[in-house]
Amino acid sequence: VVGTTVNGTGTGVLGDTKSFKMVKSGAYYYLQDDTRGKGVHTFDAKNRTSLPGTLWRSTDTLLDAAYDRAAVDAHAYASQVYDYYKDVFGRNSFDNNGAILKSVVHYGRNYNNAFWDGTQMVYGDGDGTTFTSLSGGLDVIAHELTHAVTERTSNLIYRNESGALNESISDIFGTLLEFHTNNNPDYLIGEDIYTPNTPGDAFRSMSDPTAYGDPDHYSKRFTGTGDNGGVHINSGIINKAAYLLAVGGTHYNVSVTGIGNEKMGQIFYRANTTYFTASTTFSQARAGLVQAAADLFGANSQEVNSVKQAFNAVGVQ
Numbered sequence: 001v002v003g004t005t006v007n008g009t010g011t012g013v014l015g016d017t018k019s020f021k022m023v024k025s026g027a028y029y030y031l032q033d034d035t036r037g038k039g040v041h042t043f044d045a046k047n048r049t050s051l052p053g054t055l056w057r058s059t060d061t062l063l064d065a066a067y068d069r070a071a072v073d074a075h076a077y078a079s080q081v082y083d084y085y086k087d088v089f090g091r092n093s094f095d096n097n098g099a100i101l102k103s104v105v106h107y108g109r110n111y112n113n114a115f116w117d118g119t120q121m122v123y124g125d126g127d128g129t130t131f132t133s134l135s136g137g138l139d140v141i142a143h144e145l146t147h148a149v150t151e152r153t154s155n156l157i158y159r160n161e162s163g164a165l166n167e168s169i170s171d172i173f174g175t176l177l178e179f180h181t182n183n184n185p186d187y188l189i190g191e192d193i194y195t196p197n198t199p200g201d202a203f204r205s206m207s208d209p210t211a212y213g214d215p216d217h218y219s220k221r222f223t224g225t226g227d228n229g230g231v232h233i234n235s236g237i238i239n240k241a242a243y244l245l246a247v248g249g250t251h252y253n254v255s256v257t258g259i260g261n262e263k264m265g266q267i268f269y270r271a272n273t274t275y276f277t278a279s280t281t282f283s284q285a286r287a288g289l290v291q292a293a294a295d296l297f298g299a300n301s302q303e304v305n306s307v308k309q310a311f312n313a314v315g316v317q
Ligand SMILES: CCCCC[C@H](S)C(=O)N[C@@H](Cc1ccccc1)C(=O)N[C@@H](C)C(=O)O
Pocket: 112, 113, 114, 115, 116, 134, 139, 140, 143, 144, 147, 167, 189, 190, 203, 232
């Protein structure tokens, strides 16, 4: 819509208060942020599956109803992910040309998932047992938006090893967003919205993928056809390598010297946007990450050595 920017405040999925930009047009206020790129727009699918639904409209700037919560988080967190890519990597939205960030909430009925469909981020409300509204997790939103970045850069095929790499990159940046914004940061994925009635668990873990049944070594990779060849399963191998690269540790008797989250993120961002291609395998990813680290820190740097150690530790040569 065309209008004037105003400040909105609202309640998120977890009951937390947050502020964001809205646009006032006539008598209505919309979840439209004109201050970031060409805009951040949040839509209501009204529990149907036609996309994108309608631009979120309110009669005031206070979004504190239960039905508003998923939209509040989708809008506020999408803005935070926009700011991260712009401030940390100088990337202006997923296309690096300020593309409008579209988010859709209340998709379907009891929909236990979230996805990027090539045009927008789409979030279900969950069934209230397995998941609550998926936009309530910052790592989920950064996961989905990172798929958009990957699609416009390496365009990693969403199947088998390239697909697991694609999924891992989304989990990695989901985690980096939590640390960058200091939002209850951890190396878990989906903890804020998974099993709302069970505290202390998560959907996936980067620090210990095996905690949720995912492999933490190449010798334990899934070789079936389910899940597009295990894209959400074998992502654990790359997630573990990224965790070790950032934090360090000894894994299957291989020691890794940690280099910190920021450098780990720089290396993965550069590799994904410069060296990875649609068909990149785990082994080729190692090579691309080594090259990215060499570009950034020098061929004989600790960072390069730590990338090699991390991939040795998860059995990827
Ligand atoms: C439409 C089917 C395909 C969905 C794929 C999207 S990108 C995806 O990976 N979604 C995440 C959502 C998520 C992210 C973080 C934490 C919890 C849930 C995902 O992992 N989906 C699982 C449920 C899956 O599709 O198997």
